[in-house]
Amino acid sequence: MIDRPDLWLAIVVAAFGTYAIRTVPLALAGRVAALPVRARRSLRMVAPAALSALVCLAVFRPDGRLDLVGDRVVAATVAGLVGWRTRNPILTLVVGMVVLLALERL
Amino acid sequence: MAVTELRRGIVSVAPLIPGVVPFGMVSGAAVVDAGHGMGEALGLSVVLFAGASQLAVLDVLGQGAGVAVAIASAWIINLRFLLYSTALAVHLDGLSVSRRLGMGYVLTDQAYAVAAVGAEERSTTDTFWRFLGAAWTMWASWQVSTILGVVVGDRVPEDVPIDFVIPLLFLSIVLPALVDRPTVLAAVVGGVGAVTAAEAGAGDLSLMTGALLGIVAGTLADRGEE
Numbered sequence: 001m002i003d004r005p006d007l008w009l010a011i012v013v014a015a016f017g018t019y020a021i022r023t024v025p026l027a028l029a030g031r032v033a034a035l036p037v038r039a040r041r042s043l044r045m046v047a048p049a050a051l052s053a054l055v056c057l058a059v060f061r062p063d064g065r066l067d068l069v070g071d072r073v074v075a076a077t078v079a080g081l082v083g084w085r086t087r088n089p090i091l092t093l094v095v096g097m098v099v100l101l102a103l104e105r106l
Numbered sequence: 107m108a109v110t111e112l113r114r115g116i117v118s119v120a121p122l123i124p125g126v127v128p129f130g131m132v133s134g135a136a137v138v139d140a141g142h143g144m145g146e147a148l149g150l151s152v153v154l155f156a157g158a159s160q161l162a163v164l165d166v167l168g169q170g171a172g173v174a175v176a177i178a179s180a181w182i183i184n185l186r187f188l189l190y191s192t193a194l195a196v197h198l199d200g201l202s203v204s205r206r207l208g209m210g211y212v213l214t215d216q217a218y219a220v221a222a223v224g225a226e227e228r229s230t231t232d233t234f235w236r237f238l239g240a241a242w243t244m245w246a247s248w249q250v251s252t253i254l255g256v257v258v259g260d261r262v263p264e265d266v267p268i269d270f271v272i273p274l275l276f277l278s279i280v281l282p283a284l285v286d287r288p289t290v291l292a293a294v295v296g297g298v299g300a301v302t303a304a305e306a307g308a309g310d311l312s313l314m315t316g317a318l319l320g321i322v323a324g325t326l327a328d329r330g331e332e
Contacts, residue, residue, distance in 0.1 A: 001141040003167075014154055018187070021187045021188050022190075022210040022211070029198045030200075033195070046193035048296065049295070049321045049324060050186055051279060051283075051293075052300075054273065054276050055273045057313060075270070083278045083281045092274060093275060
């Protein structure tokens, strides 16, 4: 049983820091935009790098264990190919889920 | 244009709602399992509003590891928002401070992804409205599913892998962002780096480690091509 004051203290302090993490760069938008072109160009890499990290952790370590040839790897690969060719997010989702469900039922 | 972009933001994240609902329900139910109720559940979902870190706070406190460790875990998990916020900021120069401060509260992986990809070709206000559409749709889905989780418990069927919707959507968002060799390299190194870091025991820092490695690799490749 978690102590109620402890939980609220954790919530409030964690939230305060999280808000700062989320907001400080946004608040300084003018200065971020004024960064040298080279620094700004590396921000172009944030979406590919961070989103790929999210996807790969979910696909290759679904249960916190490495699985390089699991159902999710196959489903994500097929969905990725479909997404690459069609650029259609909904179709990508549907294909990925159908493949995963089919593999899990086999 | 505001309404158009708002709608585009909503439409872009809508397919994610089925993936977010079970996650929100688990977060709500976990608060009940920890011996608390709706107040604490909403405290986590509204005040903190960052799914993975909410579960971490409960987990750490539940293990008796103390408030400081719980707070530190939440911050570490949420460090990735620093990257998103910085990357978004570039596209928002000139937007009013109050709008930017409001964006920070609802910044999520999903809202960032929807707003940032393709932002070079949009105006600042268009990006702002698209972000808001995506972000508040996520926020509302999260609150409703948290409340559901508290009321009815964790009723997610175990054999339906609905959580897989989330990586699939990120996959469909990241593919169009891979426009040249440096961005492809950033994605490959980001992915391999995160998985390797996780295998090496980096835990909550795995995602951030992979992301940073990917950014460095992509940047170096970019400079090499100049």
